Amino acid sequence: MGFAFKYGCSLLCFISLLPAISYSQDYTYSRAAYYGSPDCLGTPTGACGFGEYGRTVNDANVAGVSRLYKNGTGCGGCYQVRCKAPNLCSDEGVNVVVTDYGEGDKTDFILSPRAYSRMARPNMALELLAYGVVDIEFWRTPCRYHGYNLMFKVHEHSRFPDYLAITLLYQAGQNEILAVELWQEDCKEWRGMRRAYGAVWDMPNPPKGGISLRIQVSGSAGVTWVQAANAIPSDWKAGIAYDSTIQLS
Structure with missing residues (x-):
């Protein structure tokens, strides 16, 4: 079985200091931002080399990471990310797939606009997007692709x-x-x-x-x-x- 995908190669990169983080037993505290995208999807030019797959996989709930990139070993990893802005963030957060490298203002995640919006409560996405950078907690989760092998x-x-x-x-x-x-x-x-x-x-x-x-x-x-x-x-x-x-x- 074969699928054709389009490829490009560039980095999503925002210059910053390394994130200051603290740990609990189950999750990590950090910050997340989002990158510009005209269609709110991922980018086909991500540093993981996924091409078009990296733009739309997981319903385009994707992210660039810095510390978690680990020279490419972190590509394809899945994380649950939940924001902490008062009265704006849902309890569930969003599940994202790592498809790129990205640094921000003391962040661990640069989310696609779609993923960032899905951290919000119903009808609160615009208010959350106005933050630009938001406090989060995140943890590693299994990736699941029903109907697909590696x-x-x-x-x-x-x-x-x-x-x-x-x-x-x-x-x-x-x-x-x-x-x-x-x-x-x-x-x-x-x-x-x-x-x-x-x-x-x-x-x-x-x-x-x-x-x-x-x-x-x-x-x-x-x-x-x-x-x-x-x-x-x-x-x-x-x-x-x-x-x-x-x-x-």
Whole structure:
């Protein structure tokens, strides 16, 4: 199964001091702002390399993060974010997916306008947007993508058969991807891919034929390897996403 996505690469970046935070047993106190967007969705030019997927995934409830970006390891993580403005904020807050890097005024999150608005009580979104920056509390939550397995998207900058770059999409659970390796059949060994940036992994001169991958995942079960045999076909094409049949949880 394949989906084509459009890609761009730039950073959502707001210069600031590092956030001052305090911790409780269950959540973290911080601040959140939002970025300008004419359609209130995410941006296809995020630092995670998700492209169009990063604009609309999770109903466009997405965010750029600074400290939580962790050199790209934090890409694809999900968080519940709840604002603390008096009489304006709902009890539920909003669930967001990390798709970008962004710094603000002592913030941990730069939300899409849609996500920022959804922290508000009914009919209070305009008042909340007027704050610009708001106190929040947040905590990590599992990502859930009903009907989707983990997918490997072949990056548009890939050049068959000499250069392969992939992006991992629909990363469920509370997992972080630490490493990606390709099986080299003629050498009978796994070859490590390079994290180019964000969630994009690449390799010059990839193995010929169907490509099997394994990914190192850090999650609730600790650090484990998950294997996807023949995850990418021998005639792979740039811009296409291939179903791994893997369900992370």
